[in-house]
Amino acid sequence: MTLTRPTFKQTTLENGLTVIAEINPEAKSVALGYFCKTGSRDETPEISGVSHFLEHMLFKGTARRDSLEVNLEFDQMGAQYNAFTSEENTVYYGAVLPEFAPRLLALWTDLMRPALRQQDFDTEKKVILEEIALYQDRPNVMLFDWGRARYFAGHPLGNSVLGTAQSISALTRDQMAAYQAQRYAPGNLVLVLAGKVDWERTLEQVAELTASWARGQAERAYPALNPAVGELREPYPKATQTYLAVFAPGVSAQDPRRYAAHILANILGEEGNSRLHWALSDKGLVESVGAGIDEADQAGFYYVYAQTDPANEETVKAVVREELERLERFGVRQEELERAKNKLATALVFAGETPMQRLMSVGINYVYNQTYEPLSEVARKVEAVTLADVNGLLESRPFNQSFFYSLVPA
């Protein structure tokens, strides 16, 4: 049996653009895309939502292509592609058969320098406003959008990705262009490739395509965190259920303890089999319950969410409090640790079987840590987590600093 290990390559072009690739000659496709280290946390209140709006605008075309041509070109390549904007990242990604890789690279690279035409801007503004209105009808989405804002209490990590109807309505094309020019500077972008990559050809091509890009870097502010503690209930006129989110201090994407933190969150609240599952779902007290960890840039938090009949609200909160307290007081058991490690190691393999999946995982890790970890190394780190590592996370008593946020029927 020959198991070819992927190789990793990285370089930084003269204009400051970093290019990285996890090359697997046996893959049948190539995934490639741009990771821009920008998101709602990098916005001021006046331009709230600009990162996400800008992501939409990139598909409206460049000096060379209008939106119809952009669409047709993705289509002619048979590309699988998409983009997303989060609090900290704006990511454009796609996969094609190897013969189309140069064409996809040329298209994405062109899109990084969008035309931002006034007419497209005005049309797309309506789409964004409709999207904002639509999400207002979804308490499960607003729970985290509002909950984060309350929890981070003024810290930019609480900024909304979508922005508000007010901020989007007031936003001008020139404000967006200024933001784009600053945030999409080569020094703030990483071009990531995975799968059957021709590294030398890629480098030649991207150097040529970005030769005219002006050097530039973008900064991110890291103000001190002072998250909320306690409880906040807010009425939500459209809700018929009660939606609960609990936030507690976690670990950052740069923290070596993050694998232990994932395991801790799994033991607490993985859907299907976890402490909260047996204490709440299995007893029919909630429609759904879960826990996880959000690893952010130099910050992070654990979260618990639950959706329940309003009649059970107090019971559910009491059970969650009890489980968090029990976790902090007695820690986790060896047998729970082993099961969670197994599941996490397996999930890692399933999340790394295709170039598109590897693109995301290699890219996100690089943006936060400027390092590369092959899947085998991540699996090794998960395997190496000990009971002392997991229980060590509880010594600072994170859940004693929990913030219970709920949306309740008005």
Next chain:
Amino acid sequence: MTLTRPTFKQTTLENGLTVIAEINPEAKSVALGYFCKTGSRDETPEISGVSHFLEHMLFKGTARRDSLEVNLEFDQMGAQYNAFTSEENTVYYGAVLPEFAPRLLALWTDLMRPALRQQDFDTEKKVILEEIALYQDRPNVMLFDWGRARYFAGHPLGNSVLGTAQSISALTRDQMAAYQAQRYAPGNLVLVLAGKVDWERTLEQVAELTASWARGQAERAYPALNPAVGELREPYPKATQTYLAVFAPGVSAQDPRRYAAHILANILGEEGNSRLHWALSDKGLVESVGAGIDEADQAGFYYVYAQTDPANEETVKAVVREELERLERFGVRQEELERAKNKLATALVFAGETPMQRLMSVGINYVYNQTYEPLSEVARKVEAVTLADVNGLLESRPFNQSFFYSLVPA
């Protein structure tokens, strides 16, 4: 570059069970599951919905395991698993790391001989009835459930997968047990494996696990088709939109013209870029529109669906009729064919990158054709489709025999 081709193995055990595997030593996981050639088309009206209900019951346990033990065991393996029931197949599938493959095989094999305990049956009946009630609220689901029934006009291919509240309420545990004993006979099951499979060990293990299974075969009836033609509008009290489905005679899963038929359906109605997209979506006349082909056992049909504001119903139907007529009269163009072939070939690669995906594709093709086609062979067949092949499908004027079915606000 070494590109290891997968190898294919197949055998039939003494009890009549067929075992097939697409072995790829470089895969990081193993997918395996049972394909039972049974579904709603194999049901009589009295037991309508039994195949789907039975699929749920398999997870309730066996003589050896209760439902909690079944759940915990999947969980301990970190398995990704699920099951589905369609008109013609009931499929149980899962994927695990290679070291857990024997354990997953033992579990699925045990589940094929369920206990069907009366108490579990009574409890699960309520879940199924709730599922039926839930779907009544979803016109986009009922459109095809009811539309198929009207289109196939008494032929079992029009049978509902879910069944009705009446048939499920009246169903007894013994009726289900009799159906299970007959339809899950070894001769009507195929055990399918894909990925990093240990073939010799699998065969030894499955022979031992199924040694007590009594030989048996199940038949399927193939009555003559006499599908509806024309138009039917039905009021749907909960609808605020109009839901349209068009059915027309297509090709079967055994028909060598099926790749050409897929291409034809793509050209007509692929979402994003197709004749119907430009004629309807792009003009803002519909919320959504698409076309496809359903390849069944010795039968098949093309379908078109659209969702529109009731005010546009007549316009949308007229445009669909016009496009179908234009397609039949003038055929497709070389340039459309090339684009559709490219997209289909690419989609095939993306749908074949993981053992789980290969399991599904290899298994379904085997059930219908008792043959194995590597991905490269399927891609070759798609590439080989000519304009004459696609336009030849139109000579019988299938769309001249269309059935327009719509659910409209009451």
